[in-house]
Amino acid sequence: MGILNQATANFFANITDPKAQIITTYNNIFGVAAVSELVFYDGPSPPAGIFDEFLVIPYLLKDISTRGIFNTISVLDHPVSLIESIVNESVFWGQSLDQCGAWFISYDITPLLLSIFDHSTTPSAYPPSRDQGLLPLNIYSAWTDLTWDGIVQQALFWQTVSEDYSRCFGHSS
Numbered sequence: 001m002g003i004l005n006q007a008t009a010n011f012f013a014n015i016t017d018p019k020a021q022i023i024t025t026y027n028n029i030f031g032v033a034a035v036s037e038l039v040f041y042d043g044p045s046p047p048a049g050i051f052d053e054f055l056v057i058p059y060l061l062k063d064i065s066t067r068g069i070f071n072t073i074s075v076l077d078h079p080v081s082l083i084e085s086i087v088n089e090s091v092f093w094g095q096s097l098d099q100c101g102a103w104f105i106s107y108d109i110t111p112l113l114l115s116i117f118d119h120s121t122t123p124s125a126y127p128p129s130r131d132q133g134l135l136p137l138n139i140y141s142a143w144t145d146l147t148w149d150g151i152v153q154q155a156l157f158w159q160t161v162s163e164d165y166s167r168c169f170g171h172s173s
Contacts, residue, residue: 007053074134100148108138
């Protein structure tokens, strides 16, 4: 993991392109350390070399052609009913969008302290009010075929089912 740690630190220290982002996640799965490195470029293709330090690291699974989208919404609480709805959404969209090449659907609950904004009185752009803590719910989807960009993006933003969805699921109108 030392190579990844250094690559992550180097990226942070040297990146100047606002379209290039990474998310380095350190995991422990059944007692085994594992890392997931997500690299993002908000454009048709990244400049040559921008992610090279990450791409030379040994890996178990590598897919650099995947398309992906990330969104965050704020919630005020995490009652069991909301968590159950999140599970249902992840199962529904995972099964539904699998036929469109969406191989990864992720809903990430982040239970922060509700007093998180009490630690500073310095004015800031976010949140607009420090009266109540906001809890991020991260939603991420990855797919393989750019043909389905619009459909998967619409699904992520919970828009109305369109004729394109029916086409994706093998139904005709």
